[in-house]
Amino acid sequence: MTYVSRERAAGPTRRSALAGLVGGAGAAMAAGCTPSGASPAAAPTPSRSPGATAPAANPTPGAMTLFKDPAYNFGGLMALGGAGFGAGEVGEVLTAVNTINKAGLSSQTYVETFKKLGDQLMEAPEGSKPDDQTKRFRALRAAQYYAQALFFVLGSDDPGSEEQLYKAGRGAWDTFCGLCDPAPVKANVPYGKTPLPVWFFRPDGADTRRPTVILTNGSDGQNVDMWTYGVPAALDRGWNALVYDGPGQGQLLFVDRVVFSPTWEKVVTPLVDWLVARPDVDPKKIALTGLSMAGDLAPRAAAFETRIAALVAMPGCVEPWLGFPAEIREILTPSKEETNNIWNKEVVPELPPAAAATMKKRFEPFSIPAMLDAREGKLFTDFYTPATRIQALTITDVVGRITSPTLVLDYDDEQFYPGQPRQMYDKLTSPKDYVKLTAAQGAQLHCSPMAPQLHCEVVFDWLQETLSGS
Secondary structure (H helix, E strand, C coil), rough: CCCEEEEECCCCCCHHHHHHHHHHHHHHHHHHCCCCCCCCCCCCCECCCCCCCCCCCCCCCHHHHHCCHHHHHHHHHHHHHHHHCCCCCHHHHHHHHHHHHHCCCHHHHHHHHHHHHHHHHCCCCCCCCCCCCHHHHHHHHHHHHHHHHHHHHHCCHHHHHHHHHHHHHHEEEEEEEHHHCCCCEEEEEECCCCCCCEEEEEECCCCEEEEEEEEEECCCCCCCHHHCCHHHHHHHHCEEEECCCCCCCCCHHCCCCCCCCCHHCCCCCCCCHHCCCCCCEEEEEEEEEEECCCHHHHHHCCCCCCCCCCEEEECCCHHHHHCCCCCHHHHCCCCHHHHHHHHHHHHHCCHHHHHHHHHHHHHHHHHHHHHHHCCCCCCCCCCCHHHHHHCCCCCCHHHHHHHEEEEEEEEEEEECCHHHHHHHHHHHCCCEEEECCCCHHCCCCCCCCCHHHHHHHHHHHHHHCCCCCC
């Protein structure tokens, strides 16, 4: 891990770009993130040098390579990493991996295998009558496996089952939450025409005012990921934790059909309003974290919502559009008509199936027509609208407005946003820290999928120290 101490403080031609897109940009796009365990890892000792650690030649050597395709491998590693917080079981995941590889890796075999595993866990185990704790953690693991299937369903033989598969995962999550003690407070927080579903976790039912963390998901994560990346870590430290679906996420995307918003402060402000009205929340100790693409969303919110007392970007991201390969970005021109002509006449006819499936997945949170087309097995025809929505998420001009202390995380072999965490850190004028998680710790890749326990230790040690004097 690389640690920086606190401070206060010409592209390719279109022809070559399209050739690159057809020749393999789909694989490059897919290389990044989507979605009772081991003993917690020892907290790392930070190095106070600003230099970056050299990444390994192979980011997933040896046993870390579950699948030859990096996108599927990333999903498998996320499922394995969740085991440390009960959101997965090592034996179940590795058995699923073997089953998929034996059948031949594809979206279809991946979806079938993980959905079947989720279905099995939502049924009673053979030979015994499960108690509530067994039901609870079986439901949590089921939520993980349904999320794994959901991520690749648009490339399967039944893309139209996406909403049904989401609801299966949501049902498993709600079952898990209902069996927690205490169960999280469920509510709908007003937001435009479509309220935000929230799950408010507390260490106990007392009205003691406590620090609270708002956990913000990325562009394709599910609620179970927020469990892995924050809820138990918060509860174990006597904090509250708020999980929510924002526009472009979870229920708002798959059911209510609301796409991402570039003004994320309008999402976070009603959440803060809801929290400060509660007797069990310390209004001066509300932290905000953002995982994956939310490393852009959460900082955007903190730039305008001044009640955020501490911010963590995991990783720091200032321009999500750069998370797409140049071959994709080159399609977009200032003209909607020209852009869509290039897309439909020059790109789509030559797009390999795997790349097409990836495009469907990456663009659906930004375009309901694209999502609905994908569920019918079709590729969207309007490239311009979702692409410009992704461009609108750029926050380079507002990072300097952030006043709250901020932790920026980075990772060896960061696939989506290489270099962007450092860019965010450099633009910050508030008290700030930069931490890089490394391959030497097994914490490489976007969001450290193999090391969420270590990830949480770094984040919550920093939050505890930062808010201890607030």
